[in-house]
Amino acid sequence: MTRFIFITGGVVSSLGKGLASAALGSLLQCRGFKVRQRKLDPYINVDPGTMSPYQHGEVYVTDDGAETDLDLGHYERFTGVSTRQSDNVTTGRIYSDVIARERRGDYLGATIQVIPHITDAIKDFVLSDITDEDFVLCEIGGTIGDIEGLPFIEAIRQLGNELGSERSMFVHVTLLPYIPAAHELKTKPTQHSVKELQGAGIQPDVLLCRADRPIPEGERKKIALFCNVRREAVIPALDVDTIYRVPITYHQEGLDDQVLRHFGMEAPAPDLSRWENVVERVTRPEGEVTIAVVGKYTNLLDAYKSLGEALTHGGIANNVRVNLDWIDSEIFEREDAVAHLEKVNGILVPGGFGERGAAGKIAAARFARERNVPYFGICFGMQMAVVETARNKCGIATAGSTEFGPCKDELVGLMTEWVRDGVVQRRSSESDLGGTMRLGAYAAHLAPGSKVREVYGTDVISERHRHRYEVNPTYEKVLAEAGMVFSGKSPDGVLPEVVEIPDHPWFIGVQFHPELKSRPFDPHPLFKSFIGAAVQQARLV
Structure with a gap:
């Protein structure tokens, strides 16, 4: 029998509902249960795929090609359970599905209303695609009282009634702010938040109270x-020195015990x-390295959430602290790169549009190529490394990407055709932006004797993609003559997936996003190897 735990939040946003859900899922796993985690997002976009990183943060991509909320990354990192398209839904998707059904005549002429049609669609989503999970944890995005979240709150209220307390539970995350002038933690915001939730017909079973100090x-x-x-x-939910301590502290405060008590279960x-x-390695490392992350969304680090965590995982694997120097790439258009990069032990250039x-x-x-500094290019970072080599080693001064407009030498161009699961996918410059990229897990074959083959320890890999531009394979020979080789390709040998410079200490670019599959217990091989190369670089300085 599957039991459902609904996680809501109140008072303010960014309280950490996603981490709370992920930590609770991990605790239930550690007690022998099978868990599944989901996110219900009230915003009207169909998915976050077309949203600015400054508005939404990172877009997390699943194996089956869904563009989802970044909290699904927390779920995967804490539980190791791969999420799917059926684990994230938005108001936009719900309304799109309901309207499509209405246009087909599925409702037999009924007047379509929020209740019951929209709430029924939300409930159907929550209850769908479940097999033998013991617990399904559903996080509701936003803050209680938000007008766009009301249909979701009403839907889970109905589910609570229909499933009964033996199969449903409500966890509410709130804030206890500290007022320095009064020297007090204030409970009133939590009281008002719970009152708002009760006004919607939901009585929380557990309160997770965020605070920056012990709660008397x-x-x-x-x-x-x-x-x-x-x-x-x-349950006190106090600030901690690393997010990976959260499951430990929640258990110490009795969160998982309260869940089992509610359901009358023992484990x-x-x-x-x-x-x-993990906490020991994060908080008491044996050394440290500094990695420069040269990106364009560095003013909002949530845009690189999985990337930052994957670099931490690389540090865990090498037992070092990874200090991240977030550098706005536009600064190099005004200043010399040497001043910002000469003291770092590695350079990572992430994706971007x-x-x-x-x-x-x-x-x-x-800078990384000429100074022999370990370089890791991800997606756009790989493409720019190829353009740089073409311009400065191959003498192709007009090398560029059609993403920026027409150019004479299209080193990077728009993909118009590729194969997914045996089906040819076609796109054009006129296609909608949303959901039209090469999304999800694709296989790649690694070249024998290559650095990337050594790093992975296997010939065939599967990694998650999110891009619509691709390195032009017709330039493979001229790039190889300049020292950059295509060491990983799609199974049909057409699309370049990995480039590297063999005579460089560590210079690898990948078209996919390996950060999405890194876990604290199982650091991704590329991040493990990259940080290992940075450790060697630090020893040479």
């Missing part, structure tokens, strides 16, 4: 009294040794 016993009792929950169900105590080992900042990424790739 008196305040916990006060919250329990005014919010109609047991005192043991008021062995969780084995948290793997989390303790559009011409803004491209010149800076090219400058970073050139």
Whole structure:
């Protein structure tokens, strides 16, 4: 019997509902249960694929090609369970599906309304595509009281009634702000948030109270009294030194015990040794390296959430702290790259869209190539490394990408055709922007004797993609003569997936996004190897 836990948030946004859901999922896993995690997003976009990183942060891509919320990355990193298209839905998708059904006549002439049609569609999503999971954790995006979130709150209220308390549970995440002038943690915002939730017909079973300091016993009792929950169900969620300590602290405060108590279940105590080992390596490393991340969205680090975590995982694998120097690539259009990069141990150029900042990424790739600094180019970072080599080693001064407009030598061009699951996919410059990229997991074959083959330890890999431009394979020979080889290709040998410079200490560019598959317990091979090369670089300085 599958049980459903609904996680809501109140008071303010960015309280960490996604991390809370991920940590609870991991705790239930550690107690022997099978879990699944989902995110219900109230915004009207069909998915975050066309949203600016400054508005939404990172777009997380699943194996089956869904562009989803970044919280799904937390779910995967904490539980190791791969998410799917059926684990993230938005208001836009719900309304699109309902309207499509209405146009087909599926509702037999009924007047379409939020209740029951929209709420029924949300409930269908929550209950669909479930097999033998013990728990499904559903996080509701936004903050209680948001007008766009009301249909989702109503839908889970209905589900709570239909499933009963033996199969449903509500966890509410709130804030206890500290007022320095009064020297007090204030409970009133939490009280008001719970009152808002109760007004929507939902009584929370557990309160996760975010605070930056211990919550006195008196305040916990006060919250329990005014919010109609047991005192043991008021769980402190205090700030910690690393997100990977969250499952440990939640267990110490009794969160997983309260979940099992609610459902009348028993299970062995969780084995948290793997989390303790991760925390030990993160907080007490044996050394440190500095990696420059040269990107265009560095003013909002959520745009690179999985990337930052994957670099941390590379540090865990090498038992070093990875200090990240986030550099706006546009700065190299005004200043010399040497001043910003000469003291770093590695350079990573991540993905991005559009011409803004491209010149800076090219400058970073050139610095890494000429100074023998470990270089890792991801997606756009790979493409700019190829353009840099073409311009400065092959003498093709007009090398560029059609993403920036027409150019004489199209080193990078728009993909118009590729194969997915045996079916030819076709796109053009006139196609919609949303959902039209090469998305999801694709296989690649690695060249024997190559550096990337050595790193992976296998000939065939599967990695997640999100791009619509591709390195032009017709330039393979001229690039190889300049020292850059295509060491990974699509199974049909057409699309370049990996480039590298064999006589460089570590210079690899990949068309895919390996950061999406890195886990704290299982660091991605490329990040493990890249940070290992940075450690060697640090020893040479």
